[in-house]
Amino acid sequence: MKIIEYADRELLAMGVTDILASALREALSHNDVVSIAVPGGTTPGPIFDLLSAVDLHWDRVRVMLTDERWVPEDDAQSNTKLLKERLLIGKAAAATLIPFYRPDKTAAEGCAEVADTLKPQMPLSLLVLGMGADMHTASLFPGAPGVQAAMAADAPLLCPVQPQGQKIERVTLPAHALEGALDKHLIIFGDEKRAALKRAQTLPDQEAPIAAVLSGITVHWAE
Numbered sequence: 001m002k003i004i005e006y007a008d009r010e011l012l013a014m015g016v017t018d019i020l021a022s023a024l025r026e027a028l029s030h031n032d033v034v035s036i037a038v039p040g041g042t043t044p045g046p047i048f049d050l051l052s053a054v055d056l057h058w059d060r061v062r063v064m065l066t067d068e069r070w071v072p073e074d075d076a077q078s079n080t081k082l083l084k085e086r087l088l089i090g091k092a093a094a095a096t097l098i099p100f101y102r103p104d105k106t107a108a109e110g111c112a113e114v115a116d117t118l119k120p121q122m123p124l125s126l127l128v129l130g131m132g133a134d135m136h137t138a139s140l141f142p143g144a145p146g147v148q149a150a151m152a153a154d155a156p157l158l159c160p161v162q163p164q165g166q167k168i169e170r171v172t173l174p175a176h177a178l179e180g181a182l183d184k185h186l187i188i189f190g191d192e193k194r195a196a197l198k199r200a201q202t203l204p205d206q207e208a209p210i211a212a213v214l215s216g217i218t219v220h221w222a223e
Contacts (some may be wrong), residue, residue, distance in 0.1 A: 001201075001214050006222040009189060013046040016187060016220050020047070020126065021054045023183050027125040028057050035062045035098075035121035037173060038087070039130040039138070040079025043187055047128075048087035058094035062121055063087065066129060067139035067172035068100045070107040070160075077168065100158060100171050107160040107169040115156040118177075122157065127181035129217075131210045133192050135200045139163065139172035140209035150174045151205055151212065175205065175212040184217040186210075194221055 006012035020036075027034040038044060065079050073080040080099060088097055098121065102110035131137045139161045140147050150159035155174035162169055178184075188197060197219065200208035 001217050001219060003219040003221060006220065009222045010046070012187070012220055012222040013050060016047050016185065017050040017054070019218075020051060020128065020185070021056065023126050024054075024061065025056055027183075028060055031125065033060050033062060034125035035064065036126040036128070037064050037066045037124050037178075037181070038083070038128045039066050040068070040082050041130055043130050043189065044128065045082065045086055047187075048083070052087050052090040052092040055091055058092050059096075061092075061095040062098055063095050064098040064118070064121065064173075065100065066127070066137075066178065067161075067170055070101065070110065070169040070171060072103065073099065073101055107171050111156060111158040111160050111171050114171075115158045118157040118173075122177060122180065124177065124181035125183065127178060127184045129178065129184070129186045129210075129213065131186060131188050131193060131197065133196050135196050135203070135208035135210050137186075137210040137213060138178060139170040140175060140212075142207055142209060147209065148206065151209065152176075175209065178213045179215065184213065186214075186217050186219045188219065188221050190223060 068079050069077050071078050100114055129137050141163045144161055144163045146161035153176055158171050159174050161172050200211045205212040
């Protein structure tokens, strides 16, 4: 694990964008098609804004989320909505989105339908993750129903999860798909998450799911 510290969040967004763009170009130089998985939430938004303007062969890039709420893509809580509005625009509009949500299906039914379609994109060429103070990453929440199955080495490539205290079901890439990415990056802000990351290194994966994906990862941190 490598940690890169930035003076502020704006510089982090600029620095991470440059690193991701270089990684995509390198992957594209060796492969006809490359895959990238990214998180939702507020953290990656500024990076998406910058990355969408980068000049590269976006038509050969396949984009998916690390996890998603099981809501229609035009729902305000949809991570896919965020991708469409902030990443898959400008030059990056030529990229291909690999959607997870299936109308009229439960999260479990949708996962069963989607999982096999993800096989051609594995291993992921590039992975971007966030992490909560509870040490969850993607939708791998400690102790949540469904997470133990998603942490298994033979888990399907998309797994349903029901975070405790949340009404909306989620789906997530399993731990082995995240860990197996060829180039991994974690973005965290603040001292609380920095401390949580340090603690995660001493805990089993079931208590700190982020620990399952830390091998060879680059951590980008700003206050």
